Amino acid sequence: MSSGAEPDAAEPRSRAAAAVRAAVDRTTGSAAAILQLVVAVTIAYAVTHYLLGHQYPIAAVTVTLSSLGLVLDARPRRVLEMAIAMTIGIALSEVILLSFGQGIWQFALTVLAALLVTRALSPVPGLPIFAAVQAALVSLLPVPDGGPFTRTVDALVGGAVALACTAFLPRDPRRAARREALKFFAAFQGILSSIVAVLRLGDTATAEQALGRARTTQPLTEGWRASLDSAAAVARISPFLRRHRGELEAQQLMHTHMDHAVRNLRVVSRRLSTLPLEGPRPELAELFANLQSAVVLLAQSIDRPELRPAVRQGLVLVAITLDPRILSPGRPLAESAFVLSVRPLVLDLLAASGMPLDEARRTLPDITT
Known part of the structure; x- marks a missing residue:
């Protein structure tokens, strides 16, 4: 009886531990953003309250916090748009308040005007909501001693402080870009590992699992792209990150080719799932194991660019074998097509490692003769 109850008791504890770990990860991952928010909102409050003499600078506080936010995408353009x-x-x-006073219909007009104007100016659907919230607050609160447009001044100060903190107190978006890149590479390596297992065991059920994993990679690709774009945008205006622009541009180029590579990996996984395997295929398994080793080094090369020549060397050794007449002599046509589908994948990996595409194409054996 006790042995049957133990798993039931362990499962809630496991979920609770996972929830605690996720909470800790979220908090530590957002620590830099939280620090930036606290410093920025304190500066905005100090400028409007102590320098400008505004007793309740609510607009400065809310605009600063909302403009920066806790999202990964802290690029200056997004902050400025917000x-x-x-x-x-x-x-x-404030214009409506000054012209028509306060009341229920004035409140409705204020929200309507804020939504219509900001929606017309921006294609981002979330911005009009933020604008309407601010407009509603101003419409409902009493007019401050400094006059109606005091809160507009506060908002301008809050926006300026948020933008300045993006440049002079950046969140080091390179760390977020690296984290997203490693998540992407972990998934990529996992798919290659599944393919190796399929080919070593001749297990078609595992092939379906590999295809299922390959189909879930697009959000990881997009997350890496968004974090890189944000990092590059901040590096363009931040004097502290400007020296890293070359590093970020190199990673953006790597991302472009890895985006193509993961699309080709889906094609490879799809062909593998329909391949009539009649047993283990050790030669193909070894090929994908070598690919996996090269991809592991490629992920490490984000922090250690000196590894990229070794990555290229490993990939070239794979590329020169990609001839179905050598790898699959006398095998069904479907297996030859599978081998051919690996060639674009290897080309994209070579390009991601820094090899020009023309040079990468020359590493592949000629199959036209």
Whole structure:
């Protein structure tokens, strides 16, 4: 009885431990963003309250916090767009307040104007909501002692502080880009590992699993791209990160080719799932094991670019064998097509390691003769 109850008791503890780990990971991962938010909102409050004499600078505080946020995408353009949208909402509200006073229909007009104007100005659907929230707050709160447009000034200060902190107190977005890259590479390596297992065991059920994993990689690709774009945008304006622009550009080039590579990996996985395996295929398994080793080194080369020549060497050794007449002599046509589908994948991996595509193509054996 006790042995049957133990797993039931262990499962909730396991879920609780996983939830705690996830909470800790979220908090530590956002530590830099939280610090930036605290410093930025304190500066915005100090400028508007102590320098400008505004007793309750609510707009400065809310615009600063909302513009920066906790998202990975902290690129200056996004921060600026958010600040402008909320400032427009506040200014529209103050114009309506000054012209028509406070009341229920004025409140409705304020929200309507904020939504219509910011929606017309921006294709981002979330911005009008932020603008309308700010406009509604201004419409509902009493007019401050400094006059209606005091809150517009506060909003401008909050936006300026948020943008300045993006440049001079950056979150080191390279760390986020590296984290997203390693998540992508872990998934890529996992798919290659599944393919190796399929070919070593001749297990078609595992081939379906590999295809299923390959189909889930697109969000990882997009997450890596978003974090890289954000890092590059911040590096363009931040004096502290400008020296890393070359490193980020190299990683953006790697991402472009890895995006192509993972698409080709899906093609390979799809062909493998339909391949009529009649037993283990050790030659093909060894080929994919070598690919996996090269991809492991390629992921490490994000931090250690000196590894890329070794990556290229390993991939070239794979590329020169990609001839179905050598790897699959006398095998069914489907297996020859499978071998041919690996060639574009290897080309993209070579390009991701820094080899020009023309040079990479020359490493492949000629199959036209």
